[in-house]
Amino acid sequence: MKRLPVLLLNGFLLVFSFMNAQERKVLIVNTKERIAAVQPTMWGIFFEDINLGADGGIYAEMVKNRSFEFAKPMMGWAILQSKKADPQLAAMNPPVLVVNRRENNTANPRYIRVTVSNTSKGDLGLTNEGFRGMGIKKGLRYDFSFLYHQETAGIKMYAELTDSNNTVLGGTVVVPNESGKDWHKMSAGFTANATVMKAKLNIWFEGNGVIDLDMISLFPSDTWKNRPGGMRADMIQKLADMKPGFIRFPGGCIVEGFNLENRYQWKKTIGPIEERQLIMNRWNAEFAHRPAPDYFQTFGLGFFEYFQLAEDIGASPLPILNCGMACQFNSAEVAALNELDPYVQDALDLIEFANGDIATKWGKIRADLGHPSPFNLKMMGIGNENWGPQYVERLKIFTKAIKSKYPDFRLVNSSGFAPDGTLFNYLDDTLRAMHADLIDEHYYQKPEWFFANARRYDNYPRNGPKIFAGEYAAQSDHTVSVNNKNCWLTALSEAAFMTGLERNAAVVNMASYAPLFAHADGWQWTPDLIWVNNLQSYGTPDYYVQKLFSVNKGTTVVPVTLNNAVVAGQDSLFASSVIDSVAHEIIIKLVNASGKEQATLIQLKGVKKTSNAGVATVLRSNDLYSVNSFDEPEKISPRDVPVPVKGKEVNFGAAPYSLSIIKIKLLR
Ligand code: AHR
Numbered sequence: 001m002k003r004l005p006v007l008l009l010n011g012f013l014l015v016f017s018f019m020n021a022q023e024r025k026v027l028i029v030n031t032k033e034r035i036a037a038v039q040p041t042m043w044g045i046f047f048e049d050i051n052l053g054a055d056g057g058i059y060a061e062m063v064k065n066r067s068f069e070f071a072k073p074m075m076g077w078a079i080l081q082s083k084k085a086d087p088q089l090a091a092m093n094p095p096v097l098v099v100n101r102r103e104n105n106t107a108n109p110r111y112i113r114v115t116v117s118n119t120s121k122g123d124l125g126l127t128n129e130g131f132r133g134m135g136i137k138k139g140l141r142y143d144f145s146f147l148y149h150q151e152t153a154g155i156k157m158y159a160e161l162t163d164s165n166n167t168v169l170g171g172t173v174v175v176p177n178e179s180g181k182d183w184h185k186m187s188a189g190f191t192a193n194a195t196v197m198k199a200k201l202n203i204w205f206e207g208n209g210v211i212d213l214d215m216i217s218l219f220p221s222d223t224w225k226n227r228p229g230g231m232r233a234d235m236i237q238k239l240a241d242m243k244p245g246f247i248r249f250p251g252g253c254i255v256e257g258f259n260l261e262n263r264y265q266w267k268k269t270i271g272p273i274e275e276r277q278l279i280m281n282r283w284n285a286e287f288a289h290r291p292a293p294d295y296f297q298t299f300g301l302g303f304f305e306y307f308q309l310a311e312d313i314g315a316s317p318l319p320i321l322n323c324g325m326a327c328q329f330n331s332a333e334v335a336a337l338n339e340l341d342p343y344v345q346d347a348l349d350l351i352e353f354a355n356g357d358i359a360t361k362w363g364k365i366r367a368d369l370g371h372p373s374p375f376n377l378k379m380m381g382i383g384n385e386n387w388g389p390q391y392v393e394r395l396k397i398f399t400k401a402i403k404s405k406y407p408d409f410r411l412v413n414s415s416g417f418a419p420d421g422t423l424f425n426y427l428d429d430t431l432r433a434m435h436a437d438l439i440d441e442h443y444y445q446k447p448e449w450f451f452a453n454a455r456r457y458d459n460y461p462r463n464g465p466k467i468f469a470g471e472y473a474a475q476s477d478h479t480v481s482v483n484n485k486n487c488w489l490t491a492l493s494e495a496a497f498m499t500g501l502e503r504n505a506a507v508v509n510m511a512s513y514a515p516l517f518a519h520a521d522g523w524q525w526t527p528d529l530i531w532v533n534n535l536q537s538y539g540t541p542d543y544y545v546q547k548l549f550s551v552n553k554g555t556t557v558v559p560v561t562l563n564n565a566v567v568a569g570q571d572s573l574f575a576s577s578v579i580d581s582v583a584h585e586i587i588i589k590l591v592n593a594s595g596k597e598q599a600t601l602i603q604l605k606g607v608k609k610t611s612n613a614g615v616a617t618v619l620r621s622n623d624l625y626s627v628n629s630f631d632e633p634e635k636i637s638p639r640d641v642p643v644p645v646k647g648k649e650v651n652f653g654a655a656p657y658s659l660s661i662i663k664i665k666l667l668r
Pocket of ligand 1: 514
């Protein structure tokens, strides 16, 4: 990354001059003037299955291609044979045959048939490489399971985890003993004896006979809330720790798909996992420089699980549905207008699935899945990042159908992929004329843009549609560059910008950084909020910025001024403030984007009494290019420092390149 000796941002000299370094800036917080309520949804999260976010990420399944439905049926698998068989004989009688029953089972057509002839353990087996290996933890139980069918019993199976030296890390022996026409499920657990970052699963066959296998699966037992077949707990905990106001799912471009056939269809993601029809993940082949040919969506993590996750972490669910348009960066395929009904029906049915009484068709399905009470869905996005008149004409059809049945239901509308320009202006004007509820704006821009746009919303109309800053992230290099880093400069610029979002909570009702997760060995897009490998996860500096804003969101915005003006870049300072009427606190978010400490005097107007002990949570680094990593996951992370309060005044030194969350208790 190119280092900049000084940063000139739209006329703001970020390196604070030596002359006035000691001058105290007087910041006035007026608690009597209530600017706006902070919506409970203000700070949320954007989840997409990109960068191995779902499969290979939060969905804790360890077996890749468990149902043999990838484009190459044996991708992720290899056949193990101790003796070299005559190739022609093996071709005549393959020990492992991929069978397709498409006529009877369109959702999960393939399975494998294993033929075993007088084999002993080690003669014939299968190995699965996992998603970039399998992260195995010493002392943890693993649950191995599969579906099988056999005419006659006679085969014993050994499932074993091994490391790269073939050292066995734990395993189990199973004897499938049901026979006949039906498929049966078999499960067995075992404990691992070592911690290994990239293990694999071997399955050895012993005996005589023919067995059909499908849905070969391995899950760790330490999933989120210990749910069998659940989610990776360390990753979900990072989300829960943010106390997000909402969770947007399932994306992102995967909503749209490369073409309409590959769009996300929520109805295909609920119910028994063996009936959820897999599709290619649209990030599989998006970037030639980051190919991911093994990236598919198994939908083990589907819409029921998303709603459940939202409920678990106290976030309002925000599903985004396909609007009858495939990704306009790809095929730009659109559904014919007279064939839009199924798309619209999906939206209506989703509302019933989430909220409907159990006497309704979709409410009953939800109840049968184990959740009789409603999920309290209040909003939905129509289209992801769509644009142009083709979007508007489809959006109008959706809006009419949804609003006539559910008048209070709020719809999120797209303003395209950029925060300005012809496409943006066209949609912004059109959506305002349509009285949109929420307009979704996206900005993947340089840090300079974020600093310079801290006042973006100061003059947005207060009475029109509300804004959802639905996807944003500062790009240290440029959008989709592989050199983008989640460094302190990107995070600091986002913090400065977010003070502008908070100050404008009257119009900005929701905001989320994107993308959320990235696997170190499987990413397509950077920067990302949280990085993971098979065993660890860490929050970037950007993560801590998001978290600090979210856990300190307060309830009401009050003004903070410097020389009678909003604090949005003067002397490289940015600030916003809120009252938390539940915790009885005043919370000031102060960004010092200069390389020098800045002395401030914060005067609290309109307060009766304060506690004399405040606290500041400070996120900082002297090196703007510094990053967190698996080795130093908390290199840039928040630290609390005491802040003495004298009556209604606080002297606070804002550290160089810092975000400070200053909290002062209000006494009655
Ligand atoms: O966040 C990555 C991608 O950026 C999203 O999928 C898409 O909506 C945007 O273009």
